[in-house]
Amino acid sequence: MMLSRCTMCKRRNAMYMRPYSGEKLCATCFCRSVEDKVRATIAKHDMLKFNDKIAIGVSGGKDSMTLLSILAKLEKSFPKARLMAITVDEGISGxxxxxxxxxxKFCQKLAVEHIVVSFKDLFGFEFDELAKDLIMKDPSIERLTPCAYCGVLRRRALNTAARNCEAAKLATGHNLDDETQTILLNVFHGDPQRIARVKPVSSAAHPKFIRRIKPLCEVLEKEATLYAYLKQIEFQSIPCPxxxxxxxxxIRTMLNRMEEKHAGLKYTVYRSAEKLRNHIGEALPATGLNSCKLCGEPTVHAICQPCKLLENFKLYRG
Amino acid sequence: MMLSRCTMCKRRNAMYMRPYSGEKLCATCFCRSVEDKVRATIAKHDMLKFNDKIAIGVSGGKDSMTLLSILAKLEKSFPKARLMAITVDEGISGxxxxxxxxxxKFCQKLAVEHIVVSFKDLFGFEFDELAKDLIMKDPSIERLTPCAYCGVLRRRALNTAARNCEAAKLATGHNLDDETQTILLNVFHGDPQRIARVKPVSSAAHPKFIRRIKPLCEVLEKEATLYAYLKQIEFQSIPCPxxxxxxxxxIRTMLNRMEEKHAGLKYTVYRSAEKLRNHIGEALPATGLNSCKLCGEPTVHAICQPCKLLENFKLYRG
Structure with a gap:
């Protein structure tokens, strides 16, 4: 097969064909196009101010590493903005x-401050301990999957750490695939109102809540991965045990199959959710959050999810 | 494998396991459960009155034949209700x-009046002629798929025929699979507001519009098919050319795969759409329809879809 020329620069050889647009791109133009898309997403949703202190949740996986890399690059045009990375150590050995x-290592290379917060310090136990107890199923207690527990606690850990650093925004590496999966998951779970929560910038407001932004929310997962490869960014690829x-x-498998046959479908699903959000939004409670009666942290309920889960966890432990 | 007993009658051998409920059913109890579900759907959505004249759109496929069979059975408890079947002859040879x-044949057996309306009589051409012209693609005219044309014209034909027979309701054989496919199709097409139109009873109102009902909308496609087999109802199984x-x-394939692994998922998608409908509903135009400026038939626009398509068709033909 003859290598085609890059349709963007028309000089270098293309190495990637973007199925939904038909563009053939060289490595340089591909990476630039991803950066441009992130810049456009940030601008469109008014995600950042020129002087924001931005905390990035960095798990070490491809998405957050790509996000860190791109934001570090974009930050150079904004001398008053500051970046920092937060990694949550859940306590999952190996x-x-x-x-x-x-x-x-990557933060050192980019000269970005790196903070590690652990479940052990924040909640008093490692996730391994909780997971072991979760597995020892006590049928009298209604339980969620380990991922549900971990997600709730990790979001709390990120929010607390970002607040302690006086960050204005908390950026996470959610990509287009994550978002479309969540959209369909809500439909398949019978909770379509939750589609209203799938959005590029959180709208919740509370003095203790750091606004969350998702600058990669319009980048395909495979493009976030390709970006990391091309930029030779090291990332962790083994899945969580x-x-x-x-x-x-x-849903992931299904969406990938559908996208292969109907290029652009993930974007269409994402746009559908944007439209639905407009309809559902009004029916949701106002954007002001309550303070948890137990810990004072922001919550939509009276007691926050982390407190509920920790209470539950104490019950298992007896 | 030992044949289990039917979990419903506890006497006969089961021949079908309903995955989403775990019930094992004999042929008799299975058929009764489908009839009960249809009866419950009709009651829940207030689809029929005791003295309604009900027109059933009967294509000759499994769904409409099953619907006809079940409604004929239910009708016996309502001496003042009357049934009639309408088949649309689109003019598709072979x-x-x-x-x-x-x-x-089936209508004769059930002693149900059967009416045939043809595209030729109503619109002046057979669908074969239109399809041939559609295939001779003139790229200057924006065109829909043959199914889209046929659907629009068939719905018009059914409405006109039902009205001419003074029917109070027009029942169609849409099953749960059809409805969930349409729901996801709308999301995948970027038209999620149309989910509001996927409903068991049409809410549109116009003196010339016969209210449509879908008594099988909570019956799985495979159960509608199994019902037809067990009742030895003959039906056409070759697909339209x-x-x-x-x-x-x-989407059909994907939903079937997902349902196989996550029994009950189609019902959950359907319930999700019900919830979304409540949110979207208010944003849609009021339920009163306009009269088409060209033909006077009910339409949400100024010119009805059939008139637009027929105009388009005239353009091809030159």
Whole structure:
């Protein structure tokens, strides 16, 4: 097969064909196009101010490493903006250590401050302990999957750490695939109102809540990965040992199959959710959050999810 | 494998396991459960009155034949209700003739009046002629798939025929699979507001519009088919030669795969759409329809879809 020329620069050889647009791109133009898309997403949704202190949740996986790399590049045009990376150490032995090293090394290279917060320090236990107890199923207690527990606690850890650093925004590496999977997951779970929560910038407001932004939300997962490869960014690729998301995995596979046959479909699903959000939005409670009665942290309920889960966890432990 | 006993009658051998409920059913109890579900759907959505004249759109396929069979059975408890069947002859040679015979024979057996309306009589051409012209693509005219044309014209034909027979309701054989496919199709097409139109009873109102009902909307396609087999109802199983629905077919396959792994998922998608409908509903135009400026038939626009398509068709023909 003859290598085609890059349709953007018309000089170098193309190495990637973007199925939904038909563009053939060289490595340089591909990376620039991803950066441009992130810049456009940030501008469109008014994600950042020129002087924001931005905390990035960096797990060490491809998405957050790509996000860190791109934001570090964009930040150079904004001398008053500051970046910092936060890694949550859940306490998952044989898994999180590698990610911590990868994140630490990359932050040093980029000269970005790197903070590690641990479940142990924040909540008093390692995730391994909680997971072990979760597995010892006590049928009298209604339980969620390990991922649900971990997600709730990790979001709390990120918010607390970002607040302690006086960050104005908390950026996470959610990509287009994550977002479309969540959209369909909500439909397949019978919770379509939650589609209203899938959005590029969180709208919740509370003095203790750091606004979350998702600058990669319009970047395909495979393009975030390709970016990391082309930029020779090291990332952790082994999955979490507790990873358990049967329905989400099936949705991921299905969406990938559909996208292969109907290029651009993930974008269409994302646009559909944007439209639905406008309809659902009004029916949701106002954007002001309550303060949890137990810990004072922001929550939509009276008691926050982390407190509920920790209470539950104490019950198992007896 | 030992045959289990039917979990419903506890006497006969089961021949079907309903995955989403775990019930094991004998043929008799299975058929009764489908009839009960249809009766419950009709009651829940207030689809029928005791003295309604009900027109059933009968294509000769499994769904409409099952619907006809079940409604004929239910009607016996309502001496003042009357049933009639309408088959639309689109003019698709080698396809529709068989279906017409099958529908006619079954109506005779059930002693249900059977009416045939043809595209030729109503619109002046057979669908074969239109399809031939559609295939002779003139790129200057924006065109829909043959199915889209046929659907619009068939719905008009059914409405006109039902009105001419002074029917109070027009029942169609849409099953749960059809409805969930349409729901996801709308999301995948970027038209999620149209989810509001996927409903068991049409809410549109116009003196010339016969209210549409879908009594099978909570019956799985495979259960509608199994019902027809068990009741030895003859039906047409060859697909339409113009059948063209790439994305819908992919969605069908995907939903069937997902349902196999996550029994009950189609019901959950359907419930999700019900919830979304409540949110979207208010943003849609009021339920009163306009009269088409060209033909006077009910329409949400100024000119009805059939008139637009027929105008388009005239353009091709030159």
């Amino acid at each position: 898994y999180r250590d590698e990610a911590l090293n990868i994140a630490e 507790y990873s358990y998301a049967a329905l989400r995995n099936d | 396809y529709r003739d068989e279906a017409l015979n099958i529908a006619e 113009y059948s063209y629905a790439a994305l819908r077919n992919d």
